Amino acid sequence: MRAIGISRTGDLSVLEQRSLPVPVPQADEVLLKCEWAGVNFIDTYQRSGLYALPLPLTLGQESAGRVVALGEGEASDGTLKLGDKVAAYVGGSFAEYVVAPRSKVVKLPEGLETRDAATALLQGLTGEFGYLCPPRRMASYLGATVIGTVSTAAKASLAQAAGATHLINYADASVSVADEVARLTHGAGVAAIFDGVGKDTWEDDFKMIARKGTIVTFGNASGAVPAFAPLKLAAKNVKVCRPTLGNYVYTREETERYAAELFALLAQHKLTLRVHQEYAFSVEGVRQAQEDIAGRGTTGKLIVKVA
Ligand SMILES: NC(=O)c1ccc[n+]([C@@H]2O[C@H](COP(=O)([O-])OP(=O)(O)OC[C@H]3O[C@@H](n4cnc5c(N)ncnc54)[C@H](OP(=O)(O)O)[C@@H]3O)[C@@H](O)[C@H]2O)c1
Known part of the structure; x- marks a missing residue:
């Protein structure tokens, strides 16, 4: 064959x-x-x-x-x-x-x-394992407020049609995703982040996550997330998960x-x-x-x- x-x-x-x-x-x-x-x-x-x-x-x-x-x-x-x-x-x-x-x-x-x-x-199935975790990935279907990040207007339209509440175009150099998330959440940050981009967005995740929030890093589209010290989680009592479909x-x-x-x-x-x-x-x-x-x-x- x-x-x-x-x-x-x-x-x-x-x-x-x-x-x-x-x-x-x-x-x-x-x-x-x-x-x-x-x-x-x-x-x-x-x-x-x-x-x-x-x-x-x-x-x-x-x-x-x-x-x-x-x-x-x-x-x-x-x-x-x-x-x-x-x-x-x-x-x-x-x-x-x-x-x-x-x-x-x-x-x-x-x-x-x-x-x-x-x-x-x-x-x-990947969406499901996210939504079965406490913070939920098929989130708009479940009624959560979803802030999506995209690099083009065309992707923004599709994400909006799929149920995203707010969209941020992170290809626009004049836009800071972290500032925009702070504005949309009145400074509180978001309860959960689902990050499939990896290396390029990892550090900003810690700016945008709320106190006691959960960061779910599930992909490496821009490269793998670097090693980090657990103490990084202490500032906001953050939880980090790295699920993978194969053994979930x-x-x-x-x-x-x-x-x-x-x-x-x-x-x-x-x-x-x-x-x-x-x-x-x-x-x-x-x-x-x-x-x-x-x-x-x-x-x-x-x-x-x-x-
Ligand atoms: N953990 C698991 O079991 C599991 C299962 C399935 C998928 N995944 C992961 O989930 C992620 C998304 O997969 P998908 O199937 O949803 O693919 P996708 O629809 O193509 O989404 C990936 C998106 O990442 C964004 N991106 C940002 N920076 C990038 C860069 N430097 N290079 C490439 N893309 C970049 C792109 O959106 P913009 O151009 O708009 O920025 C791209 O459209 C991947 O990392 C994949 O490995 C993980």
């Missing part, structure tokens, strides 16, 4: 096509024929070496397609059958066939297409429960999906997708059409 991955870490030039045998599912594993694969920042972290993994490696973290083989044990417990539409949160999804532990596979409800599942799964939604029970909640929000039209672009299943396609996601010009999900 064809797959897209790396045999060494580095810039976009290290992406390569791999020719691999179709995997045979072992005990508790499901084999799916991939139709769509989601593109995520984590793919770029794995390619660059920020997240070190054994090499060679097939990239991609989420796929949606149809079940084509079931291993023994848990995979053959009768809950899945050949031909079922499923999605999986698992490494190696830029491939024609993907093998995943049963615990990482969810059966799609009636009416949910594989394209939509690949669009929604990873970001949807970990067991089969967690995967099925959170995916069911996500699919229900989609079915009730409480979440809408936005695809930025479909990319070809080729080295060029994945390279363009990685360039685009890191280039700050995308608004919505990037997906690879595998079949």
